[in-house]
Each structure stands twice: as structure tokens, then as C-alpha cells.
Amino acid sequence: MRAILQRDYGVTLSKYMVHRFMKEEGLLLRRFRTRGNSRVHTGKIAVDKSNTRWASDITSIKCWNGQKLRLAFLIDCCDRSIISWKAGMHIQGCDIELLVQNALFERFGESIPPKGQLQLLHDNGPEYIEKNLRKSLKQWNIEDCNTPTYSPQSNGMCEALNGTFKRDYVFENCLDNPTVVMSQIQKWVDEYNNFAPHSALKMKTPKEYFNFQIAA
Template identity: 35%
Template sequence: MPAINAKRVYRIMRQNALLLERKPAVPPSKRAHTGKVAVKAINQRWCSDGFEFRCDNGEKRRVTFALDCSDREALHWAVTTGGFDSETVQDVMLGAVERRFGNELPASPVEWLTDNGSCYRANETRQFARMLGLEPKNTAVRSPESNGIAESFVKTIKRDYISIMPKPDGLTAAKNLAEAFEHYNEWHPHSALGYRSPRNIYGSRPVMG
């Protein structure tokens, strides 16, 4: 009998409103992350943020992503036509966990660093994060530099990829953006990594699990 992927089952049940009603969540911690974002070890702290861009035909696309704060790998991303919502964030969380841990969960909590956007502070987002072994942390209000790795990534992806890639329409843009993310992971040099790419710093890692 094949193994059951509990995370995928949960996602399907959530999308079809089959989950039992939860007790009210404990109010989020008021303690914000204000220190150094980068860490030495992978899977210790991940960060997430979003950005938008416009295609040549006027269509707007919004991107939500997750990065590892050690090797800067873009673990997962999602492109949508709507706003930045909790469900998209949860999908990105799940994709990031599957990228690094396969069908397993982290042995110890991975810090999940974000700004104070409503999609990140939503109770359902924080509950889902903890189910996946992530510990939500928010940056100080009106302090985007507290999530500087994500902010730097947005500047890089817009400057070095989106500004030059063909994007006549949304479908073409989404396809080319996926290729851009892969190129970034495999080849884009970082000064903080000794001018190596995210996947070159530790080698191309298989998922754990």
C-alpha cells in the first residue's frame, strides 16, 4: 500500500471545506523579529514575501515566494492573478517543506519570517505553518529591512529577470518566471555566498525524507 502524504490530504480537505472547526487560536506573539536575518545553517530560518509585475498586455501578476535565509534558495513560489491571500501563502509553505523534507516534517521548528501582511498574520496561516513544523515570526511594523533577504531577492528578480524576460501575457510570463527562478537558484551569484549560487554553495541537495 503506498504511503499517504498527510500534508496533501490536509490541503485537499482544506480546499473542500472538510476540516473540523478549530478552537480559537492563541493570539500571535507581539515579539517581532528585529535582529540579523541571515543564518549559517540551512532549514533554520525561511523568509517569505510577495511582489507584483505587469505584462505587456496590461495583465497583472502577483508572486508569493519562500527563501532559505542561509543559502538564499527560492524554495517555492506561486503566481496568481488575485491578491496576496492566506491560501496562496499556505501553498507556498507546503511546497517549501516538500522541497526540503519530502513527505516528512522538520525535526525541529523552522522559523518562518514575514512582514505583517494580513495573509501572513491570519490565524489559518499561522495554524497551518505550525502543522508543517514552521514557527511564524513577524518583522517589526514599518521595518521592511527586518526582512532584508526577501527585499533583496525582490529587487534581484525584478532587475535581472522580469525586466528582460518576454512577458506578452500572463501565461507566458508565468512560464518564463518559473525558468527565471530556476536560473536564480542554479546560477545567480551572491556576494554573501562568496559569489556562488544558492544551489552551488552546498551542492544540489536532494530533499530530505
């Protein structure tokens, strides 16, 4: 529409002005959406105690050479720590299994959590609904909790971390290629865990809040 106005009438308008005019005149097409949430998310993601609910997600980092690196991470929904991460050009169910296994060792050592203590929250991506992963979660006494379909807000803590992590660390550093990016991720994770205060944690860092939880 903007191109037609400029070509035929010599009128230059922003896309917002065109949209507003078309809306006022009833010229916008109505959207008929047939898909939606299979169930409604009504609860909260945050919990009051560490190691009772973990959340995981996968995000993409576009490198300057055009390649995309995929980054999977697992965080604690109480202290907001990034407990473990895994990056590569492709992420599969076996990679998520290793991600969870590393987090278990980091928080529980050689033991596994008591049955009923720990949940893993994730979306319905193919990496997370893989049969072997679900079998391993059951063996590790981890309750498998998938979010409602088409409901990214149900894993909002991970979605928020995606934005914060990219804004404060990824986009502030060299992204020449996947190798360069991967060499920096652990440093970014350490800085986030040890030096990034959260308002939800009473301005403590994830590491400080975790230590506070353990001491309590």
C-alpha cells in the first residue's frame, strides 16, 4: 500500500500511519486463527526453593559469517542460575539428556533427587519430547513438565533469559563464527551467574541467592 501511494500519488507515509488509516476505514483484513493453547497456563513459574523446578530452552545465535549456533541451557526457577548449557550447530534429544545429566551432577553430585522433589519445565520441541530423554528423566526421579502448545509465556523465565543473555553478553562480543562464539559462552555464563543482580532475587546475583538458599 505504501509503495502504491508513493508511486501513483507521490504521497509518503509511514507504515503506522497507513495501518491506522486502514483500521479507521475498516479496510484491514480480519485474521481467523484456528490454532491456540491446548490448555491455559494459569500458574507461576518461579518457586521458593532451589532444586525443585528447573527450566530449559534452546535459542539461536546468528554469527557474523551467516551461520547459526544453537544454545541449550538449563536454569533453576528459584535462584535463576544457569546450571548447565550445551551449544552446537544442531541440538538433539541426546544433547538435552547430557544437559540434564550435567546439571544433576552440578547440584546433586553422584546422587539423584528424591522422587517428587524436582520438575523439569520445557516446551514441546522435538528435542524435549524424545522417548529416550523422557525415560532418563523418569530414572532420575525428575517430573517431566511440558508447557501448553503455542504458549511461550508458560516458559517465560527462559524466554526472559534469552533476551537478557543476548542483550548483555552475546551482542556485546565478537560473533565471527560458531567456534569463536562457543569459546566465549562459559565466560558469559560465569559472569551472569556471579555478577548479574536480579530484582526478583532482592538484587542478589544467582550465585549469591543460591548460597543464601543453601545456608537457610
